[in-house]
Structures are given as structure tokens and as C-alpha cells.
Amino acid sequence: MNILYKSTRGGESGITSPLAIVKGISDDGGLFVPDHIPAIDVDFDTLKGYSYNELACYIIGKYFPEIENLKNCIDSAYDDKFDSDSRVDLVESCGVSFLELYHGPTAAFKDMALSLLPYLMTSSIKQLSLDKEVVILTATSGDTGKAALAGFAGVPGTKIIVFFPNDGVSSVQKMQMVTQGESNTFVYAIEGNFDDAQTGVKKIFADKELASYLSEHGYMLSSANSINIGRLVPQIVYYVHSYLELLRKGKLSEGDKINFVVPTGNFGNILAAYYAMQMGIPVNKLICASNENNVLTDFLTSGTYDRNRSLIKTNSPSMDILVSSNLERMLYHMSGGDESKVKNFMDKLSSEGAYSIDPEMKSNFDFVYGGYASEKETLDTINSVYRDCNYLMDTHTAIAYKVYSDYKASTGDSTYTVIASTASPFKFTMSVADAIGETGGETDEFKLMYSLSEKTGIKIPRGLDGIEKLKIVHDTTCKKEEMKDVVKKSLGL
Numbered sequence: 001m002n003i004l005y006k007s008t009r010g011g012e013s014g015i016t017s018p019l020a021i022v023k024g025i026s027d028d029g030g031l032f033v034p035d036h037i038p039a040i041d042v043d044f045d046t047l048k049g050y051s052y053n054e055l056a057c058y059i060i061g062k063y064f065p066e067i068e069n070l071k072n073c074i075d076s077a078y079d080d081k082f083d084s085d086s087r088v089d090l091v092e093s094c095g096v097s098f099l100e101l102y103h104g105p106t107a108a109f110k111d112m113a114l115s116l117l118p119y120l121m122t123s124s125i126k127q128l129s130l131d132k133e134v135v136i137l138t139a140t141s142g143d144t145g146k147a148a149l150a151g152f153a154g155v156p157g158t159k160i161i162v163f164f165p166n167d168g169v170s171s172v173q174k175m176q177m178v179t180q181g182e183s184n185t186f187v188y189a190i191e192g193n194f195d196d197a198q199t200g201v202k203k204i205f206a207d208k209e210l211a212s213y214l215s216e217h218g219y220m221l222s223s224a225n226s227i228n229i230g231r232l233v234p235q236i237v238y239y240v241h242s243y244l245e246l247l248r249k250g251k252l253s254e255g256d257k258i259n260f261v262v263p264t265g266n267f268g269n270i271l272a273a274y275y276a277m278q279m280g281i282p283v284n285k286l287i288c289a290s291n292e293n294n295v296l297t298d299f300l301t302s303g304t305y306d307r308n309r310s311l312i313k314t315n316s317p318s319m320d321i322l323v324s325s326n327l328e329r330m331l332y333h334m335s336g337g338d339e340s341k342v343k344n345f346m347d348k349l350s351s352e353g354a355y356s357i358d359p360e361m362k363s364n365f366d367f368v369y370g371g372y373a374s375e376k377e378t379l380d381t382i383n384s385v386y387r388d389c390n391y392l393m394d395t396h397t398a399i400a401y402k403v404y405s406d407y408k409a410s411t412g413d414s415t416y417t418v419i420a421s422t423a424s425p426f427k428f429t430m431s432v433a434d435a436i437g438e439t440g441g442e443t444d445e446f447k448l449m450y451s452l453s454e455k456t457g458i459k460i461p462r463g464l465d466g467i468e469k470l471k472i473v474h475d476t477t478c479k480k481e482e483m484k485d486v487v488k489k490s491l492g493l
């Protein structure tokens with residue numbers, strides 16, 4: 001039985017995967033979820049012999065059966081643009097395994113999905129015989145923007161428009177985005193924070209009048225944010241891969257459980273771990289690590305999601321989020337697929353900024369542990385792991401490690417643990433160098449990148465090396481109220 005997609009809010013069902021990918025978000029504002037989660041039906045001994053790309057074909061093929069040239073898509077996406085032959089590296093250090101997901105072209109885990117999404121998108125457009133140019137509209141807290149730009153740059157039949165919060169991204173992140181040269185790319189800084197950018201983009205998606213206006217002019221909007229199911233599914237692969245890798249290395253025997261710790265913002269990456277678990281990977285706990293914007297920690301502890309607080313700018317900017325979009329999918333699954341319940345929660349979130357789940361539903365979340373780390377704890381953790389284990393983490397990964405240490409200390413759980421390592425330390429050079437006491441008074445983040453590399457003996461990722469010399473081609477700032485006009489203008493309308 002082919003998998004079909006439906007909206008978490010009940011307004012749409014029976015949607016094929018190409019349509020779900022192209023639409024990005026459902027007409028009722030809900031997110032597309034599969035009508036069932038497929039099981040892994042090849043034994044682990046066989047799977048152990050698969051390369052990363054073969055595993056990706058197997059897993060993704062179960063979710064997107066209509067994508068005809070999937071193998072070509074995957075082989076084009078995961079090629080030598082990646083610094084690692086196995087695409088992701090699993091590095092054992094300091095009592096855990098770090099699943100390094102940042103060896104792609106933009107040095108953050110977003111590459112795992114966003115190198116593939118453009119291929120899935122163009123293949124879906126072809127299959128649906130759409131005669132429209134797809135306009136990818138993206139709000140970014142830093143890493144999605146560049147990974148999406150890199151993925152869609154120069155892809156025929158697509159344009160991509162990125163909005164980032166002017167003061168909410170690191171110098172390296174900003175430089176990566178504003179130097180993307182291809183003529184189908186548009187990048188704007190907005191005066192506001194990430195939630196402003198994301199809310200603005202969601203508003204544009206919900207604007208029916210704009211949609212029909214764009215349609216008359218040959219355009220349709222789609223999303224490269226993690227609300228798109230085409231982002232989520234490729235992320236399942238690396239969780240399965242890490243389990244198989246631990247079996248290969250003899251760290252685990254088949255059937256042994258593991259914990260996954262995921263530094264979380266929009267809940268996309270950790271949701272992929274949940275899908276891997278539902279497919280048959282034996283998971284003990286999913287550990288959801290947040291920074292000081294700890295809405296998710298509070299939610300997992302109390303059962304109440306409350307975004308009525310100010311967004312705090314932290315040294316882990318990719319997690320500076322108060323409205324965690326993909327939690328909606330998790331609510332759908334944890335409510336046993338109760339769409340009216342989900343719609344209720346989301347209506348409340350938008351009208352009152354908060355909602356509470358009932359105790360029964362909360363107990364379904366028992367396998368998810370939530371914790372958070374402060375900025376100072378983040379820096380201290382980078383330093384101690386570097387000093388004790390000679391392993392250098394970026395700020396996001398450090399939060400995961402710290403929350404895991406707290407979890408382990410309070411529970412005594414000795415289950416083998418994998419930490420999702422989501423960005424290269426060189427993406428957040430200033431904070432990382434500061435943490436290990438190696439700034440040497442240097443305030444230029446780009447210069448610091450080279451000295452950090454020298455001091456630690458770690459190579460700068462290919463995608464970041466020399467970035468300060470690139471030409472800035474996008475330098476427009478806009479107000480959040482102007483986002484819609486900016487979209488039209490970018491399209492020449």
C-alpha cells in the first residue's frame with residue numbers, strides 16, 4: 001500500500017508524496033504527515049552492508065514511492081560535495097558517539113536534507129506536470145538559509161527567497177548567505193528576530209489572494225523549512241545509519257537500545273529520530289536539548305506549551321526559537337492521530353500563545369526527556385570536553401552534551417548514547433574560540449577561523465575556507481511588514 005499524506009489539522013488527506021513536497025504546507029495551515037510510518041523490513045545484517053546512499057534509497061523510497069529517479073536524486077545530492085566519504089561521521093569521544101552531520105557544503109546538518117530537497121522538488125514538479133515556476137520561501141535562523149541557497153542555486157524552474165533576522169545570525173552565517181551569487185537567489189535581512197521572520201513567511205503562505213495572484217503570473221510558493229516533509233524524511237536516514245554503524249563497530253548488539261540526544265529548535269531533527277524509532281530502531285530515550293529559549297523543556301516537564309515570553313538571543317542562534325513548528329507533527333502522533341485535538345492546540349497557540357495537553361497525552365511523551373543549558377554552561381562544556389577529550393564542539397552540539405550529562409547524572413541511565421552534532425565549530429568560531437580561551441584578543445571572526453584551525457589542528461570545512469573574500473551580492477534590509485512586497489518585487493511583479 002502506497003503511503004499517502006494528510007494534514008495534521010484534518011483539512012486534507014490522500015495527498016501523494018510529490019504533491020506534499022511541492023506544496024510544503026497544507027491548505028489548512030497544518031503539516032503533512034504520512035498516513036502510516038513504514039517499518040524497516042530488511043534485516044539489520046543485510047542493512048549493515050549498505051552504503052549511506054543505498055540506505056538513503058531504501059528508507060526514503062518507503063516514504064516517497066512516486067519519485068521515479070530517486071537513486072539519481074540521492075547520488076547527485078550526496079556526492080563529493082561532502083567532506084566525508086561516508087557522508088556523516090560517527091566519532092566516539094567523552095563517553096558518547098558524536099554523529100557528525102556537518103560535513104556537507106555549508107557545514108551544518110541542514111545539508112543532509114537540503115542537498116536532496118531540490119532534486120525531490122524538481123522531480124515532483126515534473127511528475128505532477130505543473131507548468132509553474134516554484135518559488136522557495138524560507139525563514140532562517142542562520143543555517144537553513146545557506147543550505148537552501150546552496151541547494152537551489154541555479155536549479156532550473158525554481159527561485160529561492162531567504163529572510164534572516166538581521167541581528168540573529170553569526171558573521172559567518174551571514175557572510176555565507178549574502179555572497180550566494182546565482183540569479184535565482186534572493187536574500188533579505190529583516191528587522192526582527194527569527195520568530196518574526198518565520199511568522200511573516202507563514203503569513204505569506206496562508207495568503208490565498210497572493211497565491212492566486214502569483215499563480216496568474218506562473219509562480220507557486222513552496223517551503224524549504226523543516227515543515228516540508230521533503231526535509232524531514234532524509235533526516236531519518238542518518239539515525240538508522242548510526243545504529244547500523246554501532247552494530248558494525250561492535251559497540252552494540254542487535255536489539256540493544258540507544259539514546260539519541262538532539263539540540264533542538266524547530267523540532268525537525270529530533271522528530272526524524274522519532275520516525276527512525278517507529279520504523280524499528282530500538283530507542284530508549286530521545287533527549288531534547290534546548291538553550292535558554294526553553295519552551296520545549298517546559299512543555300516536556302509541565303505539559304503546557306507557552307510562547308508568551310521574550311526571545312533570548314544566545315550563542316546557539318540556530319535554536320533561538322519560541323514557536324517550534326514540527327512539534328505539531330509530534331502532537332499529532334502522540335494524540336494517536338487526533339486531528340481536531342491538534343487543530344485546537346494550534347488555534348490556541350495562535351490566539352493565546354499557549355496550550356496544555358491532558359495527562360494521558362503527556363504520558364505518551366514519557367520517552368522524551370527535555371533539558372536546557374545556559375550560554376555560560378554551553379561555553380564551559382565546550383571547554384571541558386576539549387580539555388578532557390580533545391574533541392571540539394560547536395555551541396549547539398555542546399548544549400546537547402551538557403543536557404545529556406545532566407540527564408545521566410540524575411537518572412544513572414547507562415544506555416549507549418549518540419549525540420547529534422549539528423554544526424562545525426568553525427560556523428560559530430567566535431563563541432568556540434572564546435570558550436577554549438583562544439581568541440587572543442582577535443575580534444574579526446574570519447581571521448579567528450584560521451587561528452582556531454592552527455591552534456586545534458582541525459581543518460576548516462571547505463565551504464567556509466576563504467569565505468571572507470567572496471563578493472557580497474545581497475545587502476537589502478526590510479521591515480517584517482514589507483516581506484510580502486519584497487517577495488513580489490523579487491519576482492518582478
Ligand SMILES: *Cc1c(COP(=O)(O)O)cnc(C)c1O
Nearest residue numbers: 143265266267268269318422423
Ligand atoms: C537548525 C539547527 C538546529 C535545530 O534543528 P531543528 O531541526 O530546528 O530542531 C540545531 N543546531 C544547528 C546547528 C542547526 O542549524
